[in-house]
Amino acid sequence: MVDIEKNSQLSGALRCLIVAPSWVGDMVMAQSLFKALKQQNAELQIDVLAPAWCAALTDYMPEVDQLIETPFSHGVLGFSERRKLAKQLRGQYDIAYVLPNSFKSALVPWMAKIPVRVGFVGEKRYGLLNRRYKLDKQTLPLMIQRFVALAYPQGYSGLEKTDLPLPRLDIEQKALTTVMNSCSLQNQKDQNILILCPGAEFGAAKQWPTDHYAAVARYYLDQDWQVWLFGSQKDEVVCNEINASAFNGCINLAGKTSLSEAIVLMSAADLVVSNDSGLMHIAAALHKPLVAVYGSTDPGFTPPLNENAKIERLNLDCSPCFKRECPLGHLDCLVKLSPSKVLSTTEALLAVR
Numbered sequence: 001m002v003d004i005e006k007n008s009q010l011s012g013a014l015r016c017l018i019v020a021p022s023w024v025g026d027m028v029m030a031q032s033l034f035k036a037l038k039q040q041n042a043e044l045q046i047d048v049l050a051p052a053w054c055a056a057l058t059d060y061m062p063e064v065d066q067l068i069e070t071p072f073s074h075g076v077l078g079f080s081e082r083r084k085l086a087k088q089l090r091g092q093y094d095i096a097y098v099l100p101n102s103f104k105s106a107l108v109p110w111m112a113k114i115p116v117r118v119g120f121v122g123e124k125r126y127g128l129l130n131r132r133y134k135l136d137k138q139t140l141p142l143m144i145q146r147f148v149a150l151a152y153p154q155g156y157s158g159l160e161k162t163d164l165p166l167p168r169l170d171i172e173q174k175a176l177t178t179v180m181n182s183c184s185l186q187n188q189k190d191q192n193i194l195i196l197c198p199g200a201e202f203g204a205a206k207q208w209p210t211d212h213y214a215a216v217a218r219y220y221l222d223q224d225w226q227v228w229l230f231g232s233q234k235d236e237v238v239c240n241e242i243n244a245s246a247f248n249g250c251i252n253l254a255g256k257t258s259l260s261e262a263i264v265l266m267s268a269a270d271l272v273v274s275n276d277s278g279l280m281h282i283a284a285a286l287h288k289p290l291v292a293v294y295g296s297t298d299p300g301f302t303p304p305l306n307e308n309a310k311i312e313r314l315n316l317d318c319s320p321c322f323k324r325e326c327p328l329g330h331l332d333c334l335v336k337l338s339p340s341k342v343l344s345t346t347e348a349l350l351a352v353r
Helices: 024-040 052-058 079-089 104-111 143-149 173-182 210-222 233-245 259-266 278-285 339-351
Strands: 015-019 045-050 066-069 095-098 116-120 131-133 193-197 226-229 271-275 290-293 309-312
Touching: 015 024, 015 104, 024 045, 024 052, 024 143, 024 278, 045 052, 052 066, 052 259, 079 104, 095 104, 104 116, 173 259, 193 210, 193 278, 210 226, 210 233, 210 271, 210 339, 226 233, 259 278, 271 278, 271 339, 278 290, 290 339, 309 339
Parallel strands: 015 045, 015 095, 045 066, 095 116, 116 131, 193 226, 193 271, 271 290, 290 309
Antiparallel strands: none
């Protein structure tokens, strides 16, 4: 176990800037770093530098004081915009943590002359960070471990899985009632709610087939559950197909909610079935009973961080391949993962609620 008092790297620090990731799931897992820092100094001010959409997550993270919106697009250097922002931030922070490994992500803390700048060596940024760690992927296989390791001067020396504070999004009942009313959803207390998340921003190699999702939907509709379909506008076609195969018995919310509304509505779920996606990590952070379906990606790196979660995968020789599209053209890692296998896992989860 890490001795927090002896291993705090926040000596004298009262104001902290965190350069956050730009993916939903990664942003959820970053909360574990926020929690680890607050364990060291409960009075620490934590501001997060991230795209505007991240406010949908940080609004439900009590550790975060404010979100500072990045004025530059994802993947764009935007040197002049970063320099302008850095000038505005100069003198406001004692320490900065840079979670992405790119060169450009470390520019603002350096330009802002924040005294202590922490991160992994990453992409040619030795001069930008002055407290650098070299990543040992064998010692830190999980992304969440890598984030939390930055909270300690010795990095991952002595860091165990038991030291990891898990993400937890806090949703008030009042917020749920408000969003359900705005989305014209009835709160049927005598009906359980299943949420299906069939999309995946990364690509088709992470998406369980629509027919399989439809089979799960039909099963729970027959049990008199409500079935809600979640996703972005990109997932509308997939969710329409699932709903059509489930005799239009689902409530299709794909493309009809903001990320913030989706987070609040997910807090009403009694069960979630999801691909490896940002919504999966949100469900885990809400501590919902969850079955996470994995195909091309590895649950050994970004698993659902929830004691109520179960992982379903086939462990084929060709997976995980980490490809957006199946390089072999058959997608067996997901196609051959049957609905009956997933349903067996969902029923086992519900039996121990």
